[in-house]
Amino acid sequence: xxxxxxxxxxxxxxxxxxxxxxxxxxxxxxxxxxxxxxxxxxxxxxxxxxxxxxxxxxxxxxxxxxxxxxxxxxxxxxxxxxxxxxxxxxxxxxxxxxxxxxxxxxxxxxxxxxxxxxxxxxxxxxxxxxxxxxxxxxxxxxxxxxxxxxxxxxxxxxxxxxxxxxxxxxxxxxxxxxxxxxxxxxxxxxxxxxxxxxxxxxxxxxxxxxxxxxxxxxxxxxxxxxxxxxxxxxxxxxxxxxxxxxxxxxxxxxxxxxxxxx
Ligand SMILES: NC(=O)c1ccc[n+]([C@@H]2O[C@H](COP(=O)([O-])OP(=O)(O)OC[C@H]3O[C@@H](n4cnc5c(N)ncnc54)[C@H](OP(=O)(O)O)[C@@H]3O)[C@@H](O)[C@H]2O)c1
Numbered sequence: 001x002x003x004x005x006x007x008x009x010x011x012x013x014x015x016x017x018x019x020x021x022x023x024x025x026x027x028x029x030x031x032x033x034x035x036x037x038x039x040x041x042x043x044x045x046x047x048x049x050x051x052x053x054x055x056x057x058x059x060x061x062x063x064x065x066x067x068x069x070x071x072x073x074x075x076x077x078x079x080x081x082x083x084x085x086x087x088x089x090x091x092x093x094x095x096x097x098x099x100x101x102x103x104x105x106x107x108x109x110x111x112x113x114x115x116x117x118x119x120x121x122x123x124x125x126x127x128x129x130x131x132x133x134x135x136x137x138x139x140x141x142x143x144x145x146x147x148x149x150x151x152x153x154x155x156x157x158x159x160x161x162x163x164x165x166x167x168x169x170x171x172x173x174x175x176x177x178x179x180x181x182x183x184x185x186x187x188x189x190x191x192x193x194x195x196x197x198x199x200x201x202x203x204x205x206x207x208x209x210x211x212x213x214x215x216x217x218x219x220x221x222x223x224x225x226x227x228x229x230x231x232x233x234x235x236x237x238x239x240x241x242x243x244x245x246x247x248x249x250x251x252x253x254x255x256x257x258x259x260x261x262x
Contacts, residue, residue, distance in 0.1 A: 002223050006031040010077045010128070014038045014060060014117065015087030019185025020135060023211035024084060024218055029053060036073050038087070038117070060087055060113030070120040079128035080121050082222060085114045086135040090187050091149040092201065093194025094262045101196050103149045110153035115160055122168075129172030131222055134161050136179045138236040142243045145254055146262035150191075158229075165228070176221055181233040182208040209233070 011028060015021035016037035028035060029049035037045075038058040045053035054076070056069040073080075091106045118125075118132055125132060139147050140154030158177050165175035182204040191199040214232070221230040231237055242250035 001027070001031070001219055003031055005223055006033050006082075009033045009081035010079055010124075011035045011082040011084070012038065012073070012080060012117075012121070013084045013086060014058075014114075015135075016055075017041055017043050018190070019187065020180065020183060020211045020214050020218075021084070021086040023215035024086065025053070027212070027215050027219060034077070036069075038069055060117055061108040063116070066113070066116055066120060070117070073121075074124060078124055079130070080124040081128045081130045083118065083121055083125060083130065083132040084135070084218070085117060085132065087113065088135060088154075088187075090147070090191035090199070091153075091193075092146055092191060092199055092261070093149075094146060095148045097194045098149065099195050102192060102194060103152070105192065105196065106149040106153045107156070110150070111156050114157060118164070125173050126168065126171040131174040131176065132161070132164070133176040133178050133218065133222060135218075136177050138179050138181055138231070138233075138239055140177075140179060141231075141236070141239045142247075142250065142254075145258050174225070174227070176227045176230060178218055178221055178230045179232075179236050180209065180214045180217070181235050182206075183211055183214050184208050185211055 006028060011033055013021050013025055013035060016025040017039040025035060025037060026046060029046055029051040032050045034052045036054045036056060038056050040059045042055035042057055045055060058065040058069040060066060088110045091102050114134060134157050136154045136157055139151045140158060144151045161175040161177050184203055188199055188201040188203060193199050217232045221227040231240055
């Protein structure tokens with residue numbers, strides 16, 4: 001980690017109570033900086049760390065929670081250097097069995113919660129010439145079978161953070177869309193199924209990343225002034241290129257590979 005880029009900076013992390021966000025919080029808390037975390041069930045900050053950590057109880061789908069948390073944060077600082085929009089849920093199920101409430105809930109958290117927070121902090125990001133990173137997914141690069149709500153809620157974010165990047169380049173604000181592959185977290189139990197019930201699925205099979213590995217890559221991406229769409233594994237690069245080179249072949253492969261999922 002390039003410590004000097006993080007020293008004395010103001011950092012916000014959503015979804016820091018679990019998985020990737022928790023690993024990111026742990027990594028950054030070794031630096032002398034200020035970290036504000038937003039979660040529905042915030043954990044006590046790690047002990048004996050260098051960072052000053054301020055946990056906020058905040059459901060990002062609730063306007064009142066978001067306004068209260070951001071106004072408290074903006075009382076402490078008027079500049080935000082790094083905003084990690086990481087909170088999210090997954091939704092699994094076939095499109096033809098999906099209840100519309102599943103799309104609404106998934107978009108409320110992954111899309112609207114995320115962009116509302118960014119809007120509330122945009123002036124502080126401009127003031128700091130800061131960076132905003134959204135945790136998307138490889139499933140945001142193409143509509144993945146059995147994931148129509150999840151894929152669409154994440155790919156919609158890509159357009160927002162691309163527009164924002166172009167517009168706010170005038171103010172030196174950077175925007176990064178970060179797409180981790182399968183990672184060993186609680187996502188498959190914190191998510192919902194086609195009827196909106198709690199998911200209870202096993203971790204994906206095969207070699208999957210740890211949250212610590214992903215957090216390290218997020219930090220590297222944030223440190224690189226040229227980062228835009230960041231993909232960190234073979235499956236992500238495969239989807240990224242195949243969607244342009246041969247979408248028909250990509251769809252056949254996704255059907256075969258993920259048939260059991262839907
Ligand atoms: N794990 C993977 O394989 C994978 C792959 C690609 C992308 N991702 C993305 O990585 C991000 C982090 O997920 P994870 O894998 O670390 O899963 P996780 O362990 O389930 O963590 C999700 C985090 O999001 C927070 N969250 C959920 N709904 C929220 C809400 N309404 N308001 C505030 N916080 C909320 C949760 O905190 P509370 O429950 O305390 O609110 C939790 O801290 C997500 O955006 C996910 O889509 C994960």
